[in-house]
Amino acid sequence: MRIVMNDIHKAFGANKVLQGVNFTLEPGEVHALMGENGAGKSTLMNILTGLHKRDQGSITIDGKEVHFKDSKEAEAAGIAFIRQELNIWPEMTVLENLFIGKELRNSFGVLKERKMKTLAKQVFNRLDISIPLDKKAGECSVGEQQMIEISKALMLDAEVIIMDEPTSALADKEIEKLFTVMKELTASGVSLVYISHRMEEIFEICDRITVMRDGVSVATSYIKDTSFEEIVKQMVGRELEDRYPARVPKYGKTVFEVKGLSRKGVFEDISFSVKEGEILGISGLMGAGRTEIMRAIFGLDPYDSGNIVMNGESVTIKSPADAADKRIAFVTEDRKDEGLILDYSIRDNIMLPNLKSFSSYGVIQTKDEKSFVQTMVKRLKVKTESEEKSVGDLSGGNQQKVVLAKWIGKQPKVLIMDEPTRGIDVGAKREIYQLMNELTDRGMAIIMISSDLPEILGMSDRILVIHEGKISGELMRDEATQEKIMTFATGGNEK
Amino acid sequence: MKTNTLTTIWSKFASLLALILLVGVVTVLNPAFLEPANLMNLLRQISINGLIAFGMTFVILTGGIDLSVGSTLALTSALAAGMMVAGVDPILTIFIAVLIGAILGAVNGLFIAKGKMAPFIVTLATMTIYRGLTLLYTEGKPITGFGDSYAFQLFGKGYFLGIPVPAVTMIIVFVVLWFMLHKMSFGRKTYAIGGNEKAALISGIRVDRVKVMIYSISGMMAALAGMILTSRLGSAQPTAGQTYEMDAIAAVVIGGTSLAGGKGRIAGTFIGVLIIGILNNGMNLLGISAFYQQVVKGVVILIAVLLDRKRS
CATH class of the missing domain: 3.40.50.300 (P-loop containing nucleotide triphosphate hydrolases)
Structure with a gap:
């Protein structure tokens, strides 16, 4: 799936949040979206997934113009958004979470437990993860909860998955696992939008990066052609002096x-x-x-x-x-x-x-x-x-x-x-x-x-x-x- | 504590508007409503619910609830009557009764704060316990025979500069509590606990202590209201104050305070008390049956909360 967002504008009241953003997502790529807080990254993704309506501009999927009315329509088209605040029902089991709102039922309305288990296991196998299906989701680690969300997206046949700060609460081992899964996804043609503040990760996992500043897309570049300093410059619009300001410690008692x-x-x-x-x-x-x-x-x-x-x-x-x-x-x-x-x-x-x-x-x-x-x-x-x-x-x-x-x-x-x-x-x-x-x-x-x-x-x-x-x-x-x-x-x- | 001034103005305006509208309607239907005698009567009628509702406002602002106020009122009333029958000075009795109310409230607060129990459950339990203790103490019969103290009679039935003493009490208490809530650090802490209890705790606020104090205030208000009722009736009734907690909660909610805590004003509660009082008084003047009155009161609560939802 190829998504092209062209010259997107959006204002909330007098507050112009987006003022001409261009963003292209190629099939099977990991595309980083970076920018200071308030640069408009979330708004852009909310427009893509139908939560907000754009004031101006066009969005095409594989060349066809789309107007999603809500996130359900976007999901149906194969675009899933995994938010920073995960959508997890902590008191329900992993299996129940996977199928929440989309439970499989027979004609009497009784749940098809076995069928759901089989499907869940298939997805987990694909991602090479093993979380007990009857575990309470609230007892899973944040990393596991994220895997549940990714699995949910895959069960919807998502071709595009947007991840907002997915690693902010993960331990290093879990980040590694996430990256393995991400690579597996892109290999099978899924594209990923990766919103993050962590420069090191972006250089490790992403193919391209789009930097936003003050509601405008500043630049899109291949990761291999850019550098840390370059991206920071694009983000803040100025040269950033040393990342960590120097200091001469004076110790007391x-x-x-x-x-x-x-x-x-x-x-x-x-x-x-x-x-x-x-x-x-x-x-x-x-x-x-x-x-x-x-x-x-x-x-x-x-x-x-x-x-x-x-x-x-x-x-x-x-x-x-x-x-x-x-x-x-x-x-x-x-x-x-x-x-x-x-x-x-x-x-x-x-x-x-x-x-x-x-x-x-x-x-x-x-x-x-x-x-x-x-x-x-x-x-x-x-x-x-x-x-x-x-x-x-x-x-x-x-x-x-x-x-x-x-x-x-x-x-x-x-x-x-x-x-x-x-x-x-x-x-x-x-x-x-x-x-x-x-x-x-x-x-x-x-x-x-x-x-x-x-x-x-x-x-x-x-x-x-x-x-x-x-x-x-x-x-x-x-x-x-x-x-x-x-x-x-x-x-x-x-x- | 709201930040957006426009919504603050609107939320003040909304319940006030409802009050003005209500006064208008009642006056048109029966001009006798605005006669000074009736207004004074109204003020006296609302003073008991007013006092309880003011205390309840603090409780609800922290996200809690106090169902035990009616039983606290009855128990303190019975104990006070017993003391006066035994010859304790009436003025001293009032002070002791209010102190007992504070202790009964503190018991609620201790279970809620230290025992980490839900306020609904704790005060539901103490509501039953305090009522049971009242019935035990009174043996289920009213206590009378303390009616000859002029000072005590004055407390419920008297006038001060033409205003009923209970109304004067209510207004003084309102001013004091308003000051505590809006001008003192105690009030800020109350709001902070309701706004985000964890953040309040981590900011170094002694949350437990503040909660115990707040439930004590609620108990004190119930006891004070109990003294007014006892004085007016000339007796302590073992069943006094039943369902008073509901009228108080209704007044707080109509006044725009959120049951989730953290948002609301005591001035709003005063308006809520007036609205409920005028509904009762007005419908009595218009000769509407008490059965209908209940229906109307319920409808008003629903509308008030619905409007509040719309606002936020």
Whole structure:
């Protein structure tokens, strides 16, 4: 199937989201769609799959003009869209999920269980995956859930599958598996649109790339003819200086220590320390227990034994409120679910951990509040007309800046960041890196969990690698390499 | 806490418009409605539901519900009557009763916050328990014989500058709660819990503590309403306050507060209380049977929620 989208325009009210986008998808190719958040990638794909109507322009499939009224029509034509938020019914089995809404029935309306099982197994065989069909989908890993979605698409005889950030929540092994499946799909003539922020993956798996910026398609090129720098330039419309801004670390005294922290079955004997002005990177595979350790430190989860020491004194942290009182801050990996109240304004969100500092006898000092919020918005360069705007309307990068603003205003001693730049465009990433440098210059200690190896290597002064709930290695900045980290992360070289 | 000012204005406007419309219709059908005597009567009638609904607003803003308010009202009323019969000073009795209400509410809050149980289930259970305790204490009979305290009579039946004392109480409480909700950090925390409890917790808000306080407030409001009722009736009825929780929830919902939590205003609840009150009062004036009144009230709730859906 060959899809040609020509000069697509789309506006939501006065907001012109697409202003002349050209996009061609050849049969059997993996085509990357890249661009900063808000560049219009999702809107373009929503127009292709019938969720939005185009204002102007044409879409042809194999030379024939199409106008899909909804996603069902697009699916019927063989175009499936696997969204970032997977369409999974967690309480239902894998089999039920595969056939949801499309159950096979005999003439009495009774489900043809055996037939469905056979079909499901066929698809799984084709993809060379084995997930028990009677497992609850909610108990499957994100990678497996994605495979369920891909299988669903294949059972619809999809010839085009659009994947929006498919690897953002996958462990490395699962990414490998996904790539194998993708190659298998393209070999059989299926074309894939691959939306991602991860440059390394795009260079590994894609054939062509279309870069979008501000609602316009900037360029389409063959991956083999382009380069990392070239794509970044196209995306941001300017030369990007170093990806990771340089900094000369100035260490102060050890401000935060964890001694022998254990939680049965989750993590064991975790000990480390951080100095003022230091960025400690925490690496490891997904599910190794990195987040769980930080959650326990922050008082969100319990732990069985061990000690948390701040400035040489042992402290008890039983709740996030205790942690915040001790001036520990936690930027969680899931900003939409745990970091922000999406319906509420930027001001309300920034104020969440700062209410106490801005009230006297419980009464909020609105004047001080206002100037504080304005200062934070300016300092973090949150792009918005007003701090009364709800954070749900902001781009991912700006949302993350709000999460940071809310904690930085408290001037924490220790800032824990879990996947601080996940799903954020290149420009905002760099701003966040710069902010991290600025904060450490002022003596803040930062603990950063990241699955992005270049980021870990580029930003950390020291790296701890976690493997199956234990610290499997520690690397200083100048000795660390991707290979060394991966060896520790996969348990290849136990300490 | 809404961000889009236009929707805020519209949502304020909508329930207010409904109120004005209702006043207009009732007045046209029976001009006696606007007579000062009737208006004062109306204010007194709505004060009990008003107090309960104001407390309920906080609960619903956090995404919870309090079904036990009617039983809390009955139990505190019975205990207060018992105390006064035993010779406790009536004014002191009111304070103790409100304190008991706070404790009964805190029990709800503790089960919900610390026990991680659904508010519906917890308050359904305590609704039965508190009612049972009331029946045990009163042996199923009304408690009377405390009616000679002038101060206590004043609380339910008196006037202050021509306004019924219960209405004055309700308005003072409204102002205090409005201030807490919109001007104090307590209110921000209330909204935050309803908006996204996880995010509130991770932001260092002591969610459990705030929830216990909110259910205590709800209990206090029920007890205060119970004192007004006891004073007006001159007796404590073991069956008092049955289905009061429903009128309170209805008022909150009509006032535009979302049952999912996080969105709503206490001023809206006041309008909701007025709408329900005027429906009752107006239909009484027009001689409409109580059976029809129930149907109309139900229809109004449906329409109010439907309009709210359309708005969002």
